[in-house]
Amino acid sequence: MADIGYDETRLLNKFITGINGAGYVLDFSDRTFNTFVGDATGIDIDLEKYRIYGNSKGKRLSAFVKLESDQVVGKLLNALYHYKIALYKSRDREIDDTEFDAFYKLTNRLLGIAIVEDINAIKAINDDKDFNQLAKLIRESIEKNEPEAALDRLHTFMFKFIRELCDRHGIVYGKEENLNATYGHYIKGIRSKGFIESDMADKIIQYSFQVMQAFNDIRNNRSFAHDNPVLNYDESVLIFANVTASIKFIQAIEAKNHVIAAEEAKPDWGDF
Numbered sequence: 289m290a291d292i293g294y295d296e297t298r299l300l301n302k303f304i305t306g307i308n309g310a311g312y313v314l315d316f317s318d319r320t321f322n323t324f325v326g327d328a329t330g331i332d333i334d335l336e337k338y339r340i341y342g343n344s345k346g347k348r349l350s351a352f353v354k355l356e357s358d359q360v361v362g363k364l365l366n367a368l369y370h371y372k373i374a375l376y377k378s379r380d381r382e383i384d385d386t387e388f389d390a391f392y393k394l395t396n397r398l399l400g401i402a403i404v405e406d407i408n409a410i411k412a413i414n415d416d417k418d419f420n421q422l423a424k425l426i427r428e429s430i431e432k433n434e435p436e437a438a439l440d441r442l443h444t445f446m447f448k449f450i451r452e453l454c455d456r457h458g459i460v461y462g463k464e465e466n467l468n469a470t471y472g473h474y475i476k477g478i479r480s481k482g483f484i485e486s487d488m489a490d491k492i493i494q495y496s497f498q499v500m501q502a503f504n505d506i507r508n509n510r511s512f513a514h515d516n517p518v519l520n521y522d523e524s525v526l527i528f529a530n531v532t533a534s535i536k537f538i539q540a541i542e543a544k545n546h547v548i549a550a551e552e553a554k555p556d557w558g559d560f
Contacts, residue, residue, distance in 0.1 A: 290353050290361035296394055297353075303391045304349065304368060311344035314372060321345045325352070328367035329360055362398030369395055389521040393433040403525050404430050406532040409539060410445060419448050435524035440513035442531060443467065443503055449535065450474050453542065457481075468501035483541045496534045503531065 292300065304313050313321055318334075325333040333348050337355065341347040353361050369391055376383050396403060407430045412419035422445050429438035450470050454461050459477040461470045475493055484490050506527065510519040519527075 290356060290358050290398060292353060292361070292394075292398075299387070299390055299394065300353070300365070301346075303372070303387065305346055311342075311346045313345040313349055314368070314375060316345060318345065324367070324371070325364060328364050329356075331356070331360070358398040359400065362395050362400075365391070366395040366399065385520065393521070397433055403433060403435065404528045404532055406529070406536045409532050409536040410442075413449065413452055416448075419445075419452075422448070430528065435528050436518045436521055437512065439511035439519060439524055439527065440507050442528065443507035443511070443513070446471075446500070446503070446531060446535070449538075453538070466504050467507075468497060468504060471500045472497055478541065478545075481545070483545050496530070499530055499534070503527070 305311070316324060322332070322334050325331060331352075333352055338348040338351040340351050340354075352364070369388070373383065373388070375381075407427055410423050410426050412423050422441055426438045426441050426445055429435065429441070447467050447470065450467070451461065453459075454470065454474050454477070457474075457477050459473050461473045465473075475497060478484065479490070479493075484493060506519060507513050509516055512518060
């Protein structure tokens with residue numbers, strides 16, 4: 289039995305019957321629907337067990353959702369998601385981003401897809417209660433497949449994370465500086481200590497500096513930090529993926545070089 293709640297069931301019903309109404313599944317005939325489900329899942333949805341609620345395509349789909357596992361239902365819903373996009377484009381119909389994004393989140397949850405690969409890198413690096421609670425709330429937002437809701441928290445986490453590392457290394461930064469400026473101090477500091485070995489890694493780090501610079505604008509103008517129109521789901525996932533990858537890399541080089549004594553860094557700002 290797929291784990292789909294009441295609100296998700298309403299979303300599912302609206303998404304698949306929006307063209308022709310109850311009992312229908314998009315623009316499928318009985319024959320094409322049976323073929324579609326078979327191709328997507330390898331299951332014959334025309335079997336008697338899928339007729340427990342009735343014989344219509346919508347009723348059989350409801351039974352399918354009731355009887356099959358998260359993974360199997362996720363496969364079918366993912367196929368229906370992409371089919372509906374293609375269908376709407378072929379008919380020049382407007383796509384409701386909110387509805388489609390919500391349905392996409394549902395399919396990913398059922399499929400068990402981790403939307404942010406390095407989310408476990410979001411963890412406090414000291415005993416500060418607020419820092420630990422912040423990390424916990426961010427991870428929970430990703431577990432709920434709601435990256436948009438945590439963009440401002442991710443920005444705050446990154447600030448705390450980099451400032452803590454600067455303090456450990458004796459790297460001086462201004463209390464009023466924005467994230468990318470503080471991040472720049474940190475990167476220059478560890479570069480001067482030889483933490484970054486390759487030219488390739490150095491160039492990627494310089495790119496991440498630009499990411500942090502742009503992150504300030506996202507936090508101020510496209511997150512819940514203020515009364516803003518919040519950034520869309522896909523771009524929020526992209527930001528999370530890039531920022532958490534940078535955090536994971538920093539954690540790795542810090543762990544590798546933990547035996548190097550902290551000393552005041554004397555960076556060369558010429559490259560930024």
